[in-house]
Amino acid sequence: xxxxxxxxGQSGADRAAxxxxxxxxxxxxxxxxxxxxxEKGPPSxxxxxxxxxxxxxxxxxxxxxMESDGTLILSHGKLTGSSELHQKLIKEHNKSCLHIDLTxxxxxxxxxxxxxxxxxxxxxxxxxxGPRASEDPEIYQxxxxxxxxxxxxxxxxxxxxxxxxxxxxxxxxxxxMTLPRTVDQAVNxxxxxxxxxxxxIFATRSEAxxxxxxxxxxxxxxxxxxxxxxxxxxxxxxxxxxxxxxLDAEGAAMLILEILWHSLxxxxx
Numbered sequence: 001x002x003x004x005x006x007x008x009g010q011s012g013a014d015r016a017a018x019x020x021x022x023x024x025x026x027x028x029x030x031x032x033x034x035x036x037x038x039e040k041g042p043p044s045x046x047x048x049x050x051x052x053x054x055x056x057x058x059x060x061x062x063x064x065x066m067e068s069d070g071t072l073i074l075s076h077g078k079l080t081g082s083s084e085l086h087q088k089l090i091k092e093h094n095k096s097c098l099h100i101d102l103t104x105x106x107x108x109x110x111x112x113x114x115x116x117x118x119x120x121x122x123x124x125x126x127x128x129x130g131p132r133a134s135e136d137p138e139i140y141q142x143x144x145x146x147x148x149x150x151x152x153x154x155x156x157x158x159x160x161x162x163x164x165x166x167x168x169x170x171x172x173x174x175x176x177m178t179l180p181r182t183v184d185q186a187v188n189x190x191x192x193x194x195x196x197x198x199x200x201i202f203a204t205r206s207e208a209x210x211x212x213x214x215x216x217x218x219x220x221x222x223x224x225x226x227x228x229x230x231x232x233x234x235x236x237x238x239x240x241x242x243x244x245x246x247l248d249a250e251g252a253a254m255l256i257l258e259i260l261w262h263s264l265x266x267x268x269x
Contacts, residue, residue, distance in 0.1 A: 001154050001158040002026065002118060002123065002124060002125075002126050002151060003027060003124045003125065004021075004028060004029065004124065004125045004126070005018060005020070005021035005026060005027075005128060005147065006028065006029050006030035006031075006067065006125060006126070007030045007064065007127065008030055008031065008033075008049075008060055008064055009030060009032050009047050009049045011132050011133040011134070012130060012132040012139045013074050013075075013128060013130025013131060013132075013140070013143040014128065014129055015140065016139070016141070016144040017128035017143060017147045018030070019144060020144050020147035020148040020151060021147070021151065023148065024148065024151045024155065026151055026155075028047070029048045029049060029050065030047075030049050030127070031049070031052055031063040031064050031067070032049045032050070032052065032060060033051075033054065033055050033056065033057055034054055034055045058089070061085060061086055061089055062089050062093075064127045064129075065086065065089055065093065065095055066093065067127075068123075068126060068127035069096065069121065069122065069124055069125050070095065070097065070098070070117075070121050070127070071090055071095065071096070071098075071128070072097075072100070072126060072129075073086055073087060073097065073098070073100070073128075074099075074100050074102055074128070074129075074130040074143050074146060075101060075102065075130050076101070076103050076131075076139065076142075077101060078101075079099060083130055096121045096123065098114065100113070100146070102139075102142050102146070105188065106184075106188050106189060107142065107149065107185075108149060110146050111146050111149025111150050111152075114150045115149075115150050115154065115157075118150065118154065126150075128143070128147060179225060179226060179231055179234075180234055181233040181234055181237065182233075182234065182237040183237050183238055183241050183255065183256060185234075186225060186234060187256060187263060190221075190256070191260070191264075202260075202261065202264060203264035203265055207261070210257060210258060211254075213257055214250070217257055218250065218253040218254055218257060219253075221253040221256055221257065222249050222250065222253045225253075225256075235248075235249060235252045238251070238252035238256070239252075241255065242255060
């Protein structure tokens with residue numbers, strides 16, 4: 001079970017991890033260089049960070065690596081800059097490390113993968129790092145979702161999840177588990193949700209027969225993925241995929257079904 005989240009409090013991934021810990025009332029901390037320099041100035045008093053006697057960023061990085069049981073590095077794509085430094089120091093000191101490319105899978109699958117790694121490596125104090133907000137404007141939100149998911153899994157697995165309200169759990173599952181933001185995420189969620197028999201039947205249908213699913217599976221996708229209730233990111237992803245800016249919720253649902261059908265057909269051969 002994760003008992004503490006630490007980071008250097010930098011804008012972006014570092015701060016998102018601390019905010020997720022604070023939200024779920026998990027202990028947090030970490031070391032920051034003398035003068036508390038961050039991209040957005042000194043961190044607020046909200047964060048329980050300790051200031052080092054040196055301004056050396058490398059020493060700060062090493063301190064957080066050594067005082068944790070493992071380091072999680074999150075990024076959109078390959079590592080660069082300080083994230084690359086983190087990985088190098090971790091290898092030099094033979095510490096547990098997991099790098100996750102957030103573009104590979106839906107957030108809830110990533111949270112599950114990270115949790116498995118946490119269990120396998122008996123990690124209680126987790127150091128989290130990644131790009132700054134200026135390097136990747138989307139890193140904060142995605143890191144927050146991942147760490148929130150990992151902590152929820154950790155708390156529920158340990159039995160400590162009894163302190164979580166139903167609203168906390170509902171918010172997470174509704175936002176992350178069932179609200180994909182891209183076409184790929186939507187298809188991946190359906191692949192996980194459908195049983196083998198249903199997938200086999202669907203895969204054997206002809207392409208011309210897909211329209212018959214409009215009122216059944218199509219309606220379910222619209223409702224489950226909230227295509228008429230504000231999930232504009234998914235609709236926009238469908239529009240970009242098809243090159244059709246006029247695509248509506250029904251069209252987006254049918255596109256997702258078509259891609260799911262093609263995916264299932266490919267795995268059968």
